[in-house]
Amino acid sequence: MMHDAVIIGGGPGGYVCAIRAAQLGLSVALIERAQLGGTCLNRGCIPTKALAHTADIVEMSGRAAEFGLVMERAVVDFAKVMSRKDRVVARLRGGIGFLLKKRGVQVLTGTAVLAGSKAVEVTAEGGEVTRLEARNIVIATGSEPVTPRVFGYDGDYVLTSEDVLSLKELPKRILIIGAGVIGCEFASIFRAFGCEVSVVDIMPNILPMVDDDAAEVVKATFKRRGIGVHTGVKISSVQVVGDAVEASTEDGQVFRADKVLLAIGRRPTTGGVGAADAGVETGAAGEIVVDSRMRTNVPGVWAIGDVTNKMQLAHVASAQALAAAANMAGHDTVMNYYAVPNVIFTSPEVAAVGVSERGAKESGIVHRVAKFPFAASGKAVAMGATEGFVKIIADEHGRVIGGCVVGPHASDIVAELGLAITAGLDARQVAHTIHAHPTLAEAVAEAAEGIFDMSIHI
Secondary structure (H helix, E strand, C coil): CCEEEECCCCCCCCCHHHHHHCCCCCCCEEECCCCCCCHHHHHHHHHHHHHHHHHHHHHHCCCHHHHHCCCCCCCCCCCHHHHHHHHHHHHHHHHHHHHHCCCCCCEEEEEEEEEEEEEEEEEEECCCCEEEEEEEEEECCCCEEEHHHHEEEEEEEEEHHHHHCCCCCCCCEEECCCHHHHHHHHHHHHHHHEEEEEEEEECCCCCCCCHHHHHHHHHHHEEEEEEEEEEEEEEEEEEEEECEEEEEEEEEEEEEEHHHHHHHHEECCCCCCCCCCCCCECCCCCCCCCCCCCCCCCCEECHHHHHHCCCCCCHHHHHHHHHHHHHHHCCCCCCCCCCCEEEEECCEEEEEECCCCCHHHHHCEEEEEEEEEEHHHHHHHHHHHCCCCCEEEECCCEEEEEEEEEEHHHHHHHHHHHHHHCCCCCCHHHHCCCCCCCCCHHHHHHHHHHHHCCCCCC
């Protein structure tokens, strides 16, 4: 049987592409070598957010007296915490299977290899090989953690972010190498669970992908919570000593921990898929090169998600998936990346979208900036969550081009800023949209008013 589309990989790129292609009338087969949902659902976004939510509850329990409650700080039963995490993942994984079946997508389990540009061979666990003919092939094989040899990765003492999600016991001490999104999220989680946490990074500040004022809020909170933050530090070696791990720096400093978490990035997973043999162009990082319509250099072969190395975010993979599916069905959809939200689920949360303040300065964009602190928000004060702010960046005419939120529910609030950027809204239009009171979202309206020095509450 000739399929209209064969998709390799069942993550947030692959399964979304499969469903949308089927909705558009294409016959679709989806190949997944392990579990539907990919890294995001099984070993990334969802399980870490389940843990982060538990961590938030633990943190709030420690502040009970502030709210007039008499209780002790919650005690973490790590086995039960991990069991809940697994149930969350299993439930959502089952939901993906249901949705694919509902749309008539053929799902195969096995390892897929391109057999030219119009066929894929799938090898099942038992060795049986199935050949699928396809008018279109979509490579959505995701990414994998980077594990440099110098850090002594062994999956036991030295772990990746995926390994950590399978821990059976909570370590007393954990050293996290890398202060980006993954490293800082796990630092926040493990500290809430009662671990001694240290974070080291070669960069001069944590979270280098966001503006310094946002990173400083998180850094100050980390230090107040007892998280060791060591920036501008280069780890030269990691070795297991007895039942612990020692990480040495170039200047002779030694960090000792029960576990080391490597959080230094991810690389595209292209090995074994046969892309190069099919003539598909790859880049310096091993990524599959695509154009704005998600096409590779080989007609009929497409790529989406982390394997393209555009932006390693699940929601970008899904957006690319929708574009690829539409284009395979004969439409003309172009991907753009100018209003992609980047969310960091630390405590407090950080979210940014569009042009950053630093980016505007470096690009020479004439701009205006306004910030509204949550300390001036009635809802935030009532919640006892006054750290952080909403920041809006507008061009010289007042059009919203970027924004950043640090504080409670930043991950949800940032969506309004993303919509404003995508729709080309003027800050006045955001400000003149009536926001319910008392809500955290009012901070967006106040920041928008601030672009014209008209904020009421500061």
